[in-house]
Structure formats: structure tokens, C-alpha cells
Amino acid sequence: METKIFHRDTWAEVNLDHIYKNISSMKTRLRNDVSLFAVVKANAYGHGDYDVAKTALEAGADFLSVAFLDEALSLRKKGITAPILVLGASRPESAALAAEQGISVTAFDEAWLESAKAQLKPGQVLQVHVKVDSGMGRIGIRDKSQLMKVEGLLMREPCFNFQGIFTHFATADELKTDLYEKQLAVFKAMLAELTERPEYIHAANSAASLRFADPIWNAVRMGISMYGLSPSMEMKPLLPFPLQQSISLKTKLVAVKQLVEGESVSYGATYTAQGKEWIGTLPIGYADGWIRKLQGQEVLIEGMRVPIVGRICMDQCMIKLPRSFPVGTEVTLIGDDGVESITVDEIAAKLETINYEVTCMIGARVPRVYIKDNQKKHIRNFILE
Ligand SMILES: Cc1ncc(COP(=O)(O)O)c(C=O)c1O
Structure with missing residues (x-):
């Protein structure tokens, strides 16, 4: 897999020691019961998915996250066996492949789960994280009755394991916190509707994990700060530890x-x-x-x-x-x-x-x-x- 040569004098240097340090610094900031999901989508933000994923796991990341199933499959092909969550929408037709490869998927729709169920082979269990749209306006469940239906289906059907629930903040990197607070309140209200909490509850991206530590979440998704970059210019003076560009x-x-x-x-x-x-x-x-x-x-x-x-x-x-x-x-x-x-x-x-x-x-x-x-x-x- 490793190709040790190149024939044009242009290259990017990726300092894995810096990535390791950025993750270690974040880990010392998190409560002991908070898991770290290293976000390695888009070829690890251009840094190279395999090497960054390996470094993140060595530095103590518990989970990897990517945007699409193909990215997760690419990591599996390269020998990464750690848990991986696909954050974006997957096709229901891919459910059996995801289950076979031990890849967790994101769901936000009852009909999607019904279609995925029909694709799963006998005995297969698909790991599912439910996405709540608390105000980002991208993907996710927006009302409580829909969440109840999805939870009911996940609990009822042995082919699913309700592994996690999450949301994503639109403005955690901005000094103004009103939308962040509103989204958090929406997410908490949705969580209050659940009969049982899944293993992972996650909401914070880099910006939120660097600034806030709400007791509601027991996992964070660390992307840009892992690569040593500030989530925004206005957040730079607020960084709780120095980040090292990698x-x-x-x-x-x-x-x-x-x-x-x-x-x-x-x-x-x-x-x-x-x-x-x-x-x-x-x-x-x-x-x-x-x-x-x-x-x-x-x-x-x-x-x-x-x-x-x-x-x-x-x-x-x-x-x-x-x-x-x-x-x-x-x-x-x-x-x-x-x-x-x-x-x-x-x-x-x-x-x-x-x-x-x-x-x-x-x-x-x-x-x-x-x-x-x-x-x-x-x-x-x-x-x-
Ligand atoms: C759903 C989701 N979670 C987490 C992240 C990581 O965010 P950041 O790179 O700001 O830490 C992203 C990145 O876009 C995302 O889309």
C-alpha cells in the first residue's frame, strides 16, 4: 500500500507528532468518561486518512468519523479495525456492507431504517447513530414524534443497535453564543424524550469541545483542532492550549x-x-x-x-x-x-x-x-x- 517514491519536487509534509500532541492536549481537557471521535473525513482534511487515523488511535482516540461510507471502507481496506462512524447520509442499500465491515452509520428517518432493515442479512446487526437537526438545517430529525418513531424501531428490531445520538453546531466557533445555546437546548429536549440513552451522546465539534464541557455529552468529535488549526479566527485568542499546525x-x-x-x-x-x-x-x-x-x-x-x-x-x-x-x-x-x-x-x-x-x-x-x-x-x- 505504501508507495515510497515520487518524481516531482512538490510535496506536503505532515507532522504526525503535532497531530498526536493536539489530540493528547484535548484528551487532558476532557472528562475521563468522554470519548474522542477523531474526524478523518476528506482524506483527514487533506493530511492523509490512514496515517492520521493511526496516529489519532495511538494518541487515544476511541472512534474515527468520516463523511461517507466509501471513506470508511477505504480505512478498513488499509487495515484500520477501530470503530468508524459515517457522519453523512448513506444509502439504505449499503446497510449490509456497513454491518459486515463493522461500520456505524447515521440515520435520521424511519423510512430509511425500514429500507436498511430489508437489506440486512439474517443475523447482521447495524450500529446506528441517530442525527438530530437542532438548528444546523442540514440532516437530522427535527421533531420529537419522529424521534420517538425512530427510537421505537431501533429498540424493536434486533437487526439494529441504537449506538449513539448526535447533533452538530452551526456557530460554536463564533463569539456570540445564542444559537449554540438554542441548539443545545433543542438537543437536550430531544434527549429527554428517549426511553433509554444510547452508549454515545455527542454534539461538540472542535470549537465546542475547546470552549464548553456540557455534562450532556459523553463524546466529542474533534476535526480541525486535531490538525493544529483554530476553528475560526475569532476563537484563536480563546484556545485553552496551543495548537500545532501539522x-x-x-x-x-x-x-x-x-x-x-x-x-x-x-x-x-x-x-x-x-x-x-x-x-x-x-x-x-x-x-x-x-x-x-x-x-x-x-x-x-x-x-x-x-x-x-x-x-x-x-x-x-x-x-x-x-x-x-x-x-x-x-x-x-x-x-x-x-x-x-x-x-x-x-x-x-x-x-x-x-x-x-x-x-x-x-x-x-x-x-x-x-x-x-x-x-x-x-x-x-x-x-x-
Ligand atoms: C458532523 C460533523 N461533526 C464534526 C465535525 C468536525 O468539526 P471540526 O473540524 O470543526 O472539529 C464536522 C466537520 O465538518 C462535521 O460535519
């Missing part, structure tokens, strides 16, 4: 040339040299997630900030250099170089988006180099797997 993005100069006044760079000739200028070419482009809106963004070379000039191409982009540098010189797009640093948050600000989107955007074509025990340990090249 991803860097690196490349190397593949060409260096001097332009003279009037010569231009890249598609559309949007950048023109004002005099003699050194221009370096980097083997990374929008197909790797380094999107065109990053034109003008700075990168680091020998600890200096230099700008991307001209339009970013599909596979390459150009930077303006203060002097000639040898081909092969390392360039940092995200991460530290000397005293300079470019954070995921800086890229998110440039793109007017959130840090989640930046790490998820780093494409499968970019190999991941994992750092463990403070050493470069192994490489995963998703396109050669």
Missing part, C-alpha cells in the same frame, strides 16, 4: 531565468518585468490546489518572502526572485523557513476562505511526507497507490 507545503525551483524589461510571465501576460528580473518556476499549480487566486501570494525561499507573479498555471507557477538561485532550491508555500512562516490561516485569508478549505484543497497529486518522532519517516504517493 501541514507544510514545499516545492523546489525547476527553472530560473532573467527577463528583461517588457518581457512577460504566464498566460494572459498579466505580469511584465520592469527591468532585469530573476524569475523562478515552481512545479505546482491549480491542479494541486494551489489555485489561481493565489497570484500575488508570497512564498519563502532561504527565509525570504517573494511573490508569485503572473497567472498560476495548472501544474506550474512563477515567482519573482531578488537574485539568481540554483535550480533545486527549496521553496516553502506553507510552513516555516528560518524566522519566516506562512500559516494555513494566511493562505485562507488571502483566499477569503477558512483554513479547513485550504488543507482539503491540497490535491491527491501532491505526495505526503510524514514526520514521526521528529524524523522524516515515510512517503505516501496517492496517485501511485
Whole structure:
């Protein structure tokens, strides 16, 4: 499974020690009876699902969570045997496969459960977490009578185990807490209707787990903070412990040339040299997630900030250099170089988006180099797997 090579000098470094530390810090903050669900959907927010899942489990995570069944199956295929919850909607036709693979699914509809029941083979038991829509407006049960029907069906049918109930907050990362409080109250009112509480009651994402510790939940779902990133900019000053960013993005100069006044760079000739200028070419482009809106963004070379000039191409982009540098010189797009640093948050600000989107955007074509025990340990090249 592990492909140890890559043939293009662009790579993302993922520091597993940092991920381990971020989870350990969260665990010391949680009550002893609170389980930690590590959220590794979307290829672990772009960091690589298998290696992050393994690290999370080593750091004490009790459960893994993904968005879709295929992501859970991919982890099983790679040898992960820990419990996994699919947070999003699954097809009822997939019920037998999920049960066979010991994968817990999310349900929020009686008709879905009836269809899933018809798919299950004799003797199979499907682990089900019921989703309550307390105000996110995405998926989930919205009224008590529907919850009663779903609970009744889950209790009645031996092919189901009512393993958990959960909700998701829309604004836990905002300073204003009114919607958070309203959602929590709705969730509590729904829980009060249950005849019996399932094993896991979970509501908090990173933001809520970092800020609040309501006795109603006995599990939290930790996503963005596991990767060392703050759930929002306004929450940064509220973080109860320092988070360590775990991803860097690196490349190397593949060409260096001097332009003279009037010569231009890249598609559309949007950048023109004002005099003699050194221009370096980097083997990374929008197909790797380094999107065109990053034109003008700075990168680091020998600890200096230099700008991307001209339009970013599909596979390459150009930077303006203060002097000639040898081909092969390392360039940092995200991460530290000397005293300079470019954070995921800086890229998110440039793109007017959130840090989640930046790490998820780093494409499968970019190999991941994992750092463990403070050493470069192994490489995963998703396109050669
Ligand atoms: C249902 C659900 N739970 C938990 C999370 C993790 O949230 P965060 O990354 O903010 O910790 C997500 C992420 O989008 C989610 O959709």
C-alpha cells in the first residue's frame, strides 16, 4: 500500500507528532468518561486518512468519523479495525456492507431504517447513530414524534443497535453564543424524550469541545483542532492550549531565468518585468490546489518572502526572485523557513476562505511526507497507490 517514491519536487509534509500532541492536549481537557471521535473525513482534511487515523488511535482516540461510507471502507481496506462512524447520509442499500465491515452509520428517518432493515442479512446487526437537526438545517430529525418513531424501531428490531445520538453546531466557533445555546437546548429536549440513552451522546465539534464541557455529552468529535488549526479566527485568542499546525507545503525551483524589461510571465501576460528580473518556476499549480487566486501570494525561499507573479498555471507557477538561485532550491508555500512562516490561516485569508478549505484543497497529486518522532519517516504517493 505504501508507495515510497515520487518524481516531482512538490510535496506536503505532515507532522504526525503535532497531530498526536493536539489530540493528547484535548484528551487532558476532557472528562475521563468522554470519548474522542477523531474526524478523518476528506482524506483527514487533506493530511492523509490512514496515517492520521493511526496516529489519532495511538494518541487515544476511541472512534474515527468520516463523511461517507466509501471513506470508511477505504480505512478498513488499509487495515484500520477501530470503530468508524459515517457522519453523512448513506444509502439504505449499503446497510449490509456497513454491518459486515463493522461500520456505524447515521440515520435520521424511519423510512430509511425500514429500507436498511430489508437489506440486512439474517443475523447482521447495524450500529446506528441517530442525527438530530437542532438548528444546523442540514440532516437530522427535527421533531420529537419522529424521534420517538425512530427510537421505537431501533429498540424493536434486533437487526439494529441504537449506538449513539448526535447533533452538530452551526456557530460554536463564533463569539456570540445564542444559537449554540438554542441548539443545545433543542438537543437536550430531544434527549429527554428517549426511553433509554444510547452508549454515545455527542454534539461538540472542535470549537465546542475547546470552549464548553456540557455534562450532556459523553463524546466529542474533534476535526480541525486535531490538525493544529483554530476553528475560526475569532476563537484563536480563546484556545485553552496551543495548537500545532501539522501541514507544510514545499516545492523546489525547476527553472530560473532573467527577463528583461517588457518581457512577460504566464498566460494572459498579466505580469511584465520592469527591468532585469530573476524569475523562478515552481512545479505546482491549480491542479494541486494551489489555485489561481493565489497570484500575488508570497512564498519563502532561504527565509525570504517573494511573490508569485503572473497567472498560476495548472501544474506550474512563477515567482519573482531578488537574485539568481540554483535550480533545486527549496521553496516553502506553507510552513516555516528560518524566522519566516506562512500559516494555513494566511493562505485562507488571502483566499477569503477558512483554513479547513485550504488543507482539503491540497490535491491527491501532491505526495505526503510524514514526520514521526521528529524524523522524516515515510512517503505516501496517492496517485501511485
Ligand atoms: C458532523 C460533523 N461533526 C464534526 C465535525 C468536525 O468539526 P471540526 O473540524 O470543526 O472539529 C464536522 C466537520 O465538518 C462535521 O460535519
